Amino acid sequence: MSAQAARKHDPEASRAAILDAAEGLFLERGFAATSMSEIAERSGVTKSLIHHHFGSKESLWSExxxxxxxxxxxxxxxxxxxxxxxxxxxxxxxxxxxxxxxxxxxxxxxxxxxxxxxxxxxxxxxxxxxxxxxxxxxxxxxxxxxxxxxxxxxxxxxxxxxxxxxxxxxxxxxxxxxxxxxxxxxxxxxxxxxxxxxxxx
Amino acid sequence: MSAQAARKHDPEASRAAILDAAEGLFLERGFAATSMSEIAERSGVTKSLIHHHFGSKESLWSExxxxxxxxxxxxxxxxxxxxxxxxxxxxxxxxxxxxxxxxxxxxxxxxxxxxxxxxxxxxxxxxxxxxxxxxxxxxxxxxxxxxxxxxxxxxxxxxxxxxxxxxxxxxxxxxxxxxxxxxxxxxxxxxxxxxxxxxxx
DNA sequence: GCTCAAACTGGCCGACCGGTCAAACCACGG
DNA sequence: CCGTGGTTTGACCGGTCGGCCAGTTTGAGC
CATH class of the missing domain: 1.10.357.10 (Tetracycline Repressor, domain 2)
Incomplete structure (x- = not known):
C-alpha cells in the first residue's frame, strides 16, 4: 500500500512513504538489523532518493x-x-x-x-x-x-x-x-x- | 583482563573468554550491531577460532x-x-x-x-x-x-x-x-x- | 518553449560483514 | 622421538553494507 503508489515528483509523498516504511522496519527488526536497501524496496523508491531526502541512515532514524x-x-x-x-x-x-x-x-x-x-x-x-x-x-x-x-x-x-x-x-x-x-x-x-x-x- | 591472557592451547579458557567478550558486546550494543571482529579483538583470539569453537554468530549467541x-x-x-x-x-x-x-x-x-x-x-x-x-x-x-x-x-x-x-x-x-x-x-x-x-x- | 532547480535514477565505490581454508602450532600417547 | 589430532592462525572469499555521483526526468516560472 505504502509502496510505489502513483507518485512522481511529489517530494512530500515520497518523504512520507520513506518515513513510514523505515519506521516499520526499524521498530520491527531494530536499527542495526535494517538496511537502506530494504527501506528503499518497501517504500518503492531508490536508495539514492532516501539519501537525497534524509542525508543518512542516522538522520532518517532521528526524524x-x-x-x-x-x-x-x-x-x-x-x-x-x-x-x-x-x-x-x-x-x-x-x-x-x-x-x-x-x-x-x-x-x-x-x-x-x-x-x-x-x-x-x-x-x-x-x-x-x-x-x-x-x-x-x-x-x-x-x-x-x-x-x-x-x-x-x-x-x-x-x-x-x-x-x-x-x-x-x-x-x-x-x-x-x-x-x-x-x-x-x-x-x-x-x-x-x-x-x-x-x-x- | 579477559583479553589475551597467557592462554595457549587451553580450549576451555578460550571458549570462556569468547563467551564473556561476546556477551558483553551483544548486551551492550545488540546482536546485529556487534561484529565477529569486535568479539575477536575483545577476547584476544582470532575470528577463525570463534568459528572453530561455536560454528556461527547465531550459535554463539544461543550458547x-x-x-x-x-x-x-x-x-x-x-x-x-x-x-x-x-x-x-x-x-x-x-x-x-x-x-x-x-x-x-x-x-x-x-x-x-x-x-x-x-x-x-x-x-x-x-x-x-x-x-x-x-x-x-x-x-x-x-x-x-x-x-x-x-x-x-x-x-x-x-x-x-x-x-x-x-x-x-x-x-x-x-x-x-x-x-x-x-x-x-x-x-x-x-x-x-x-x-x-x-x-x- | 525555454530555463532551471528540485526530484529522482542507476551504477559504482571502498569498507566491512560472516564465513572458509590450508597450514602452523603444540600437548600428548606410543 | 615421532606422529597425530585438536587448537590456533592469517590470508582470503563472495556478498552486502552505507554512501556517493553523474546524469536524466519533471514541473513551475518566465
Whole structure:
C-alpha cells in the first residue's frame, strides 16, 4: 500500500512513504538489523532518493523518532489537562493504557532506544516526567493519594503497572490471549493502584 | 583482563573468554550491531577460532543465552523453595529486585530478546512463570492475598513494580541517582504491593 | 518553449560483514 | 622421538553494507 503508489515528483509523498516504511522496519527488526536497501524496496523508491531526502541512515532514524515522540508528547499533554480528582487519577491509568494499546510503535521505539542508550527526544520525555511528578505531588498534598513515598516512586509504579502488560504481550503475539484480555487487566491494575496508593488511615 | 591472557592451547579458557567478550558486546550494543571482529579483538583470539569453537554468530549467541538463562532459572527456583507466608511474599519482591540489581545482564538480555521476538529459552521462562502462578494461586487460596483477580494479573503487577525501576535506571546510568536509591524504591514497592494485594475486608 | 532547480535514477565505490581454508602450532600417547 | 589430532592462525572469499555521483526526468516560472 505504502509502496510505489502513483507518485512522481511529489517530494512530500515520497518523504512520507520513506518515513513510514523505515519506521516499520526499524521498530520491527531494530536499527542495526535494517538496511537502506530494504527501506528503499518497501517504500518503492531508490536508495539514492532516501539519501537525497534524509542525508543518512542516522538522520532518517532521528526524524522518525522526532515525529513519533512529538505525537506522543502531545497526546500525553492532553492527559494532564483534566482537573485533579480521584476519578481523573483512576482514569489516567486507563487512558495511558489505551494509548499504548493504540500506539504499539511507542512501546517498541522506547524499548529499542532504552537498550541502545539513545537519549534523543530526552527533552520531551523529561518534560512529561516533570509534569507527572508535579501532578502526583499535588495529589499527595490534596490527600488524594498517600504521601509517605516520593512522587518519583509513585510515577515509576504507575508506569510499571501499565508497562507490565505490554512487556508480557510482546511475547505472546501468537494469538495466545489466555488471561490477557487488555480490558480485564487494566481494570485490575486500576484497582490495585488505587488500593496501593490510598492514604494511610 | 579477559583479553589475551597467557592462554595457549587451553580450549576451555578460550571458549570462556569468547563467551564473556561476546556477551558483553551483544548486551551492550545488540546482536546485529556487534561484529565477529569486535568479539575477536575483545577476547584476544582470532575470528577463525570463534568459528572453530561455536560454528556461527547465531550459535554463539544461543550458547550465551542458554548459559545466562540456566543460571537465571536456577536462582529463581531457589526463590520458590521457601514456605508460604506473608513474610516470604514480601521478601520475594526484595529478593527478585536484588537479583536483577546484581545481574544487570539478565535485564538487558530479556530486553533485546523481547524486541527481537527471540523465543529461545522460552521453556525455562514458561516453567518459572508456571511456578509463580501456582504459588500465587496457593497464596490466594490461603487468604494471604486478594483473590478477586487472576494469578496472571498478580504476577504481571509484581513483575511490573520491580521492572519499573530498571526501565528507568537504564536511562540515568550517568550518575543521576536523584530519588532512585534502589533500597528506598524496593521498600516502597513492597509497601505498595502489600497494600494493593491485601484481601478485601 | 525555454530555463532551471528540485526530484529522482542507476551504477559504482571502498569498507566491512560472516564465513572458509590450508597450514602452523603444540600437548600428548606410543 | 615421532606422529597425530585438536587448537590456533592469517590470508582470503563472495556478498552486502552505507554512501556517493553523474546524469536524466519533471514541473513551475518566465
Amino acid at each position: 522518525i523518532k522526532r515525529r513519533r515522540f512529538t505525537s506522543y508528547h502531545a497526546s500525553q499533554l492532553a492527559l494532564y489537562e483534566r482537573g485533579l480528582s480521584a476519578d481523573t487519577i483512576r482514569a489516567s491509568m486507563a487512558t495511558y493504557f489505551r494509548f499504548l494499546l493504540d500506539n504499539p510503535q511507542v512501546v517498541r521505539m522506547i524499548g529499542w532506544m532504552r537498550l541502545e542508550g539513545d537519549l534523543e527526544c530526552a527533552d520531551l520525555v523529561c518534560d512529561l516526567r516533570a509534569r507527572g511528578l508535579q501532578l502526583i505531588g499535588t495529589a499527595q498534598a490534596a490527600g488524594l493519594i498517600r504521601n509517605d513515598m516520593p512522587p518519583e516512586h509513585v510515577l515509576l509504579m504507575f508506569l510499571g503497572l501499565v508497562n507490565a502488560y505490554f512487556d508480557e504481550a510482546a511475547f505472546v503475539t501468537d494469538g495466545n490471549a489466555a488471561g490477557l484480555e487488555p480490558e480485564a487487566y487494566v481494570a485490575n491494575a486500576q484497582k490495585a493502584f488505587e488500593a496501593a496508593m490510598r492514604p494511610a488511615p | 550465551i543465552k542458554r548459559r545466562r538463562f540456566t543460571s537465571y532459572h536456577a536462582s529463581q527456583l531457589a526463590l520458590y523453595e521457601r514456605g508460604l507466608s506473608a513474610d516470604t511474599i514480601r521478601a520475594s519482591m526484595a529478593t527478585y529486585f536484588r537479583f536483577l540489581l546484581d545481574n544487570p545482564q539478565v535485564v538487558r538480555m530479556i530486553g533485546w530478546m523481547r524486541l527481537e521476538g527471540d523465543l529461545e529459552c522460552a521453556d525455562l521462562v514458561c516453567d518459572l512463570r508456571a511456578r509463580g502462578l501456582q504459588l500465587i494461586g496457593t497464596a490466594q487460596a490461603a487468604g494471604l492475598i486478594r483473590n478477586d483477580m487472576p494469578p496472571e494479573h498478580v504476577l504481571l503487577m509484581f513483575l511490573g513494580l520491580v521492572n519499573a525501576y530498571f526501565d528507568e535506571a537504564a536511562f540515568v546510568t550517568d550518575g543521576n541517582a536523584a530519588g532512585l536509591e534502589p533500597e528506598a524504591y524496593v521498600a516502597n514497592a513492597q509497601k505498595a504491593f502489600e497494600a494493593a494485594m491485601r484481601p478485601a475486608p
